[in-house]
Each structure stands twice: as C-alpha cells, then as structure tokens.
Amino acid sequence: MRGWEGLRSWRGDASVGWAARLPDVVAVGPYNDPSPYGYSVYFGTDDNRLYRVVLSVDQQGSWVTQVAPGWPYQCDGVPVGTPALGMAGNEPAVYVSNTSGLIHCIHASTGSRIWRSAQLGAITPPLYAPSPFGATNGSRVYVGNSGWQILAFETSYSGSPENQPPVWYVWASGPLLRTPSAGYGPLPLEESRWRIYVYAATGLSTLDKIVDKGASGEVA
Helix, strand or coil, rough: EECCCCEECCCCCCHHHCCCCCCCCEEEECCCCCCCCEEEEEEECCCCCEEEEEECCCCCCEEEEEEECCCCCCCCCCEEEEEEEEEEEEEEEEEEEEEEEEEEEEECCCCEEEEEEECCCCCCEEEEEEEECCCCCHEEEEEECCCCCCEEECCCHHHCCCCCCCCCCEECCCCCCCCCCEEECCCCCHEEEEEEEEEEECCCCCEEEEEECCEEECCC
C-alpha cells in the first residue's frame, strides 16, 4: 500500500509458494540490493519460515518483488509477531522469536544464522533497542516470556552461536505476552535511567518498569 494515497503498490506473487501469512509479521528494512530503489520486506509464515522479499522498481516504473537469494530462513518453529531489525556487531540483522521458544538472529542480507538463543518457553516478539549501560555496540535484544521473566541478550555473541544465554533476566509481576518497549524515564536527563516497559498479564494488566544496568537488570 502507498500510505499517502491508500493505493496498492504491489502484492505478493503466489507463484513463489508462500504459506498463509500470520498477522502482524511484516517489517520493512533499509538493506538495499544493488538494484536502484531496492528495499526489503521481512515476514514469517506458518510453515516455520522467515522470508526476505526484495522490492524494486523496473524501467517502466512498476514494482517488482523477488525472494532474496539465500532465503527463506528456517526458524525451527512458527515465527511470532513482527521481526525486529537492527545490528549484530557490524552486520545488519533481523531478530525473530518462534513458537519453539527461541530467538533467532539472522543476517539481514544473506539469510544466514548469526546466533540462536537457548530455549526460553513461550516468548514475546523481540525488541531491538539501544542500551547505554555496558551493552556491546550499544544495543540489546529484549524479550518476555510466559514464565514471568524479561530477558536481555547481547546482539553480538561470544563463543558458540547456538544456545546463547541471556545477559540477565528479572522477574516481572506476571506472564509477559506482548513485545517490550523501551525509553528513558521522566526524570531530568542527568538523572534519567534507561527503562524497558512490559505489560504483565495479572488479570488486570500491570506495567512493569525494568532498568538495564549493563550486567544486570532490576525492577524500577
């Protein structure tokens, strides 16, 4: 859709064999192909795959869609929610959670796996966000799970790319079902603290505020 006009610019080509899309699974990335005006759309499907579809404009001014080389990526479970786009060290990355309770960090251009987390139970879609408190390259990935935990992961791994553990986790006030959010608190800038906000399902939803302190986290 062209947002400024409400008109359809392109649609997926059914000939590539995409499975039915899940709701809320599309992320648009700036990772260009060599073709002019190229950009990418990332989405999960119910056959456990994550696709990168490159959109470009041909010489006639029409949209062209193509599954990027090296894709789709096999997620070992149905992707959950919207993928998160960011970096892993110096490499462009896309992060996705799945129904097997894993976070996958995937190279946003090549579709190759960079790292995969340990099993975390039922988890939320990931949040990629900057963290000024000691995180590698100033960024981390945060998820919540049904076990009442909010977990922080470094975007760059050390050691094996498999079964990456969280940097820290803290207990929330209930199961976490939605993607975390992040930002500074309301105090003056010199006193403000980087917080992660999560909704916990406790009958009435509770907003938990969690501070990333670098090597640990705490409920604010």
